[in-house]
Amino acid sequence: MSAATSEVDSIRAASRVLVRELGFMQPTLAATSYSASAVHALLEIDAHEDMTSARLVQLLGLEKSSVSRMLAKLIAAGELDEESDGSDARVKRLRLTEQGRKTVEHIHAFGQSQVKSAFEHLNRSQQQAVAQGLSAYAGALKAHRLNAVEQRPPSPVTVSVGYRPGMVGRIAEMHAAFYSEHWGFGQFFESQVATGVAEFAGRLDEACNRAWLAMLNGRIVGSLAIDGQDLGDNKAHLRWFILDDGCRGSGVGRHLMAEAMAFCDIRGFKEVHLWTFKGLHAARKLYESFGFELVHEVQGEQWGGSVAEQQFVRVCRPA
Incomplete structure (x- = not known):
């Protein structure tokens, strides 16, 4: 990139x-x-x-x-x-x-x-951003010097399960930053994400719901959630899958997806559904590698601009 x-x-x-x-x-x-x-x-x-x-x-x-x-x-x-x-x-x-x-x-x-x-x-968020950014940049400089761009070191990112302080705001922030830059979404979209995550966080004590957070130096740099309640009919809803720019292409997204799909199979859900936008090619490739198939596409206006909304479905495999 x-x-x-x-x-x-x-x-x-x-x-x-x-x-x-x-x-x-x-x-x-x-x-x-x-x-x-x-x-x-x-x-x-x-x-x-x-x-x-x-x-x-x-x-x-x-x-x-x-x-x-x-x-x-x-x-x-x-x-x-x-x-x-x-x-x-x-x-x-x-x-x-x-x-x-x-x-x-x-x-x-x-x-x-x-x-x-x-x-x-610096405030705490700035401190975490500095630690994350400097670490990534130093690693990239070293890889370039050694001419070993493809030989990536083990990722320092860890995955945390469940609620963490700052989760609601950070997930909303990552969504707002990405979708404002690439799709022109604004305040309404960020507010909808924040409201949805806040409501879901109050239901994380339910066994059918789970959230995974990618962590780097104590900072949330990625998220993915499985909502086992909002669709009903024993169908899981994959929500708020987002990565910080510095983590894309590192394998962290695949790790989060693997954890989530294993959870869905073990819980015995019938299907997993997700909604996204046309044009996110890397994400679509990842979804399809885990068995998701595109089942519906429609032009939508609800986020402040005209976008092609896509629905993907994965049939779960009993564990």
């Missing part, structure tokens, strides 16, 4: 500010006497029990000669020790000394203080 020029320019401008504010323009970093590369080397050695100079070259993305000179300085300063590998004398294992461990503790404390001080200027 290509990014708009304004988004690219915004990220580049923010990156320049980050470089300055975090101190990367200075000759030393994190209130130490060491360069940024040396500070990162100490942190990586602390984080990995089995570290060698060759592995450090890969992790830092630096030239072998640069890493060798940097390690020599850190060893001379008393921060690191080298230990020979018992099976191969040519391989040297890097270990923090007692002094090195204290230096790393100081670096962590300095970094945590920086983040906490900055977070005082």
